[in-house]
Amino acid sequence: MTSMTTTTNTVLQASGVTMRFGGLTAVRNVDLTVNSGEIVGLIGPNGAGKTTFFNCLTGLYVPTEGKVTYKDTVLPPKPHLVTQAGVARTFQNIRLFPNMTVLENVLVGRHTRTKEGLWSALLRLPGFNKAENASRERAMELLEFTGLAAKADHLSRNLPYGEQRKLEIARALASEPGLLLLDEPTAGMNPQETRAAEELIFAIRDQGIAVLVIEHDMRFIMNLCDRVSVLVQGEKLVEGTPDIVQADERVIAAYLGTPFEGAPGEEEIAEVEAAESAQSTTSTEGDTP
Numbered sequence: 001m002t003s004m005t006t007t008t009n010t011v012l013q014a015s016g017v018t019m020r021f022g023g024l025t026a027v028r029n030v031d032l033t034v035n036s037g038e039i040v041g042l043i044g045p046n047g048a049g050k051t052t053f054f055n056c057l058t059g060l061y062v063p064t065e066g067k068v069t070y071k072d073t074v075l076p077p078k079p080h081l082v083t084q085a086g087v088a089r090t091f092q093n094i095r096l097f098p099n100m101t102v103l104e105n106v107l108v109g110r111h112t113r114t115k116e117g118l119w120s121a122l123l124r125l126p127g128f129n130k131a132e133n134a135s136r137e138r139a140m141e142l143l144e145f146t147g148l149a150a151k152a153d154h155l156s157r158n159l160p161y162g163e164q165r166k167l168e169i170a171r172a173l174a175s176e177p178g179l180l181l182l183d184e185p186t187a188g189m190n191p192q193e194t195r196a197a198e199e200l201i202f203a204i205r206d207q208g209i210a211v212l213v214i215e216h217d218m219r220f221i222m223n224l225c226d227r228v229s230v231l232v233q234g235e236k237l238v239e240g241t242p243d244i245v246q247a248d249e250r251v252i253a254a255y256l257g258t259p260f261e262g263a264p265g266e267e268e269i270a271e272v273e274a275a276e277s278a279q280s281t282t283s284t285e286g287d288t289p
């Protein structure tokens with residue numbers, strides 16, 4: 001591992017980020033740091049400003065106030081330049097090219113890292129072939145890494161939902177980021193897919209890529225993250241380790257008074273329901289399917 005000194009292990013630093021839309025302040029004076037080797041969670045009720053904050057980090061929005069640096073360099077307010085600088089992201093709503101193959105989707109993600117560029121890749125202009133082999137090799141490596149290699153030639157629109165989300169991650173990784181931002185990576189996933197996503201994110205972290213993730217699934221986020229930051233009405237309410245955040249009264253209150261630590265998860269609820277229905281079918285004779 002590379003040895004790092006003083007503050008150089010800060011990957012992302014957002015300072016005093018504010019985003020106003022007319023009279024509405026969607027994000028107010030938010031500071032957030034992500035260090036190398038970390039997985040940081042960003043949680044908060046609907047409309048808290050999480051996606052808006054992501055958009056400020058990735059150049060989709062120019063914050064009204066504040067500064068965002070990546071490895072001590074101020075990020076330019078243009079999405080492709082942010083990607084080029086080393087920050088990749090996925091979106092809350094899947095944004096793949098549905099009629100391109102899985103492999104082609106990843107190759108498009110590599111365009112910021114090849115001098116031939118996107119149009120050369122899409123139109124196969126001269127010069128593309130030279131770079132193509134190396135790019136394909138790397139894209140196939142990423143498909144292996146995300147468990148999609150067997151589907152490299154499938155059209156992305158034919159993949160099941162969970163695999164489309166994985167492909168989005170593979171495509172983001174194709175730009176060789178140092179920081180990956182994930183906006184609700186498990187939305188719509190079943191429990192097995194969620195568990196696989198968790199393992200994939202740990203593996204990404206283990207490759208030296210820092211991760212900042214927005215999620216509503218508390219069990220997932222508390223298991224995954226080294227630190228969690230809570231946004232409420234555009235402001236940072238609390239930040240700390242999962243233990244600290246889960247125990248914080250203000251966080252519990254912000255989630256409508258529903259404590260999430262120790263609350264039964266879907267699996268436990270299913271087990272209880274199965275046990276209850278088994279009990280009721282044995283007590284109501286002859287009513288088995």
Ligand SMILES: Nc1ncnc2c1ncn2[C@@H]1O[C@H](COP(=O)(O)OP(=O)(O)OP(=O)(O)O)[C@@H](O)[C@H]1O
Nearest residue numbers: 021024025026044045046047048049050051052053
């Ligand atoms: N482009 C925009 N123009 C005006 N208002 C916006 C815009 N984008 C977001 N907002 C408003 O900013 C606030 C924060 O929205 P945002 O989508 O960032 O919240 P969120 O925490 O990501 O919510 P969710 O968990 O539901 O995705 C909301 O009130 C939203 O309506």
